[in-house]
Amino acid sequence: MDAGKAQNVAKELDAYAHWFVAPDPRSGGHFLALTLFAESSSTARVARDTTSVFLRGAVADETVYDARLAVSELVGNVVNHAVPDRPLTRPGGSRRIDVTFKLYPKWLFVGVADEDSTPPLLPMGDMYSPELAGELAEAVLPDSGRGLMIAQRVATAVWWTPGEQGGKTVWCRFDLDDGAEYGPV
Numbered sequence: 553m554d555a556g557k558a559q560n561v562a563k564e565l566d567a568y569a570h571w572f573v574a575p576d577p578r579s580g581g582h583f584l585a586l587t588l589f590a591e592s593s594s595t596a597r598v599a600r601d602t603t604s605v606f607l608r609g610a611v612a613d614e615t616v617y618d619a620r621l622a623v624s625e626l627v628g629n630v631v632n633h634a635v636p637d638r639p640l641t642r643p644g645g646s647r648r649i650d651v652t653f654k655l656y657p658k659w660l661f662v663g664v665a666d667e668d669s670t671p672p673l674l675p676m677g678d679m680y681s682p683e684l685a686g687e688l689a690e691a692v693l694p695d696s697g698r699g700l701m702i703a704q705r706v707a708t709a710v711w712w713t714p715g716e717q718g719g720k721t722v723w724c725r726f727d728l729d730d731g732a733e734y735g736p737v
Contacts, residue, residue, distance in 0.1 A: 581656040582610070589646035590631045590666075599627045599651055603662075606653055611660060615726055618706035619662055622724045623651060625699035626664035629672070629722075636667035637718040652721075658728055662707075665721040672700055672712055672722055 584606050588595045603623045607616045630649045650665040700722075704710045707724035714720050 581654055582606075583655075584653040586651040586653075588627070588649045588651065590634065590649055591646045595631060595649065596624055596627050599649075600624050602651070603653070607655070607660070610655060611726075611728055615660065615728065619660060619724075619726060622703040622706050623662060623664065625702045626662075626722050626724070627651065629699045630664065630666040630668075634666040634668040635670075637669050640667040640718050650721075660726040660728060662724045662726070663721045665715065665719060667715075667719040669714060669718050669720055671720065 584602070586599070586602050588598060592598075600620050600623060603620045604616055607619060611619075627649055630647070634647060636647055648667055650663075652661075652663040652665070654661040654663075700710070703722075703724055708727045709725040710723065712720050712722045
């Protein structure tokens with residue numbers, strides 16, 4: 553990426569990175585939306601840091617760490633793999649990533665949306681004998697799909713929804729302990 557395009561991406565990031573934190577009086581929840589661009593070198597860091605700031609003091613530290621990891625992996629998937637659907641591409645434009653947080657007394661929902669409507673896929677992996685897998689664990693790791701597998705391990709549930717006009721959102725749900733850790737955001 554040349555310097556001029558990098559400056560434009562930085563300006564777009566500054567212009568579009570925004571926070572909307574407002575309690576939803578009907579649900580007792582809090583909401584945050586963040587828009588990032590895949591071409592920025594700080595996209596993953598901003599997503600992780602925003603996750604920490606939004607959740608700090610509102611949920612258990614373990615949930616903050618798990619949500620940070622899931623967001624980092626899902627945003628990384630967009631940066632590394634998402635190719636925008638043709639109607640969503642803009643000449644010279646950046647690939648948009650929308651991160652949504654919905655915090656309720658019993659649940660945290662995190663959505664990472666991109667402009668690629670291709671469904672996310674878990675790696676199939678090859679079949680190895682248990683003895684071989686134990687001795688050569690690093691050799692049986694798949695080449696892709698680890699980010700989604702990590703998100704599935706740390707979240708209570710992971711799924712995806714298609715976007716109304718293209719693209720998709722990958723969602724993670726984290727169950728909170730009866731809202732005991734929930735506090736003001």
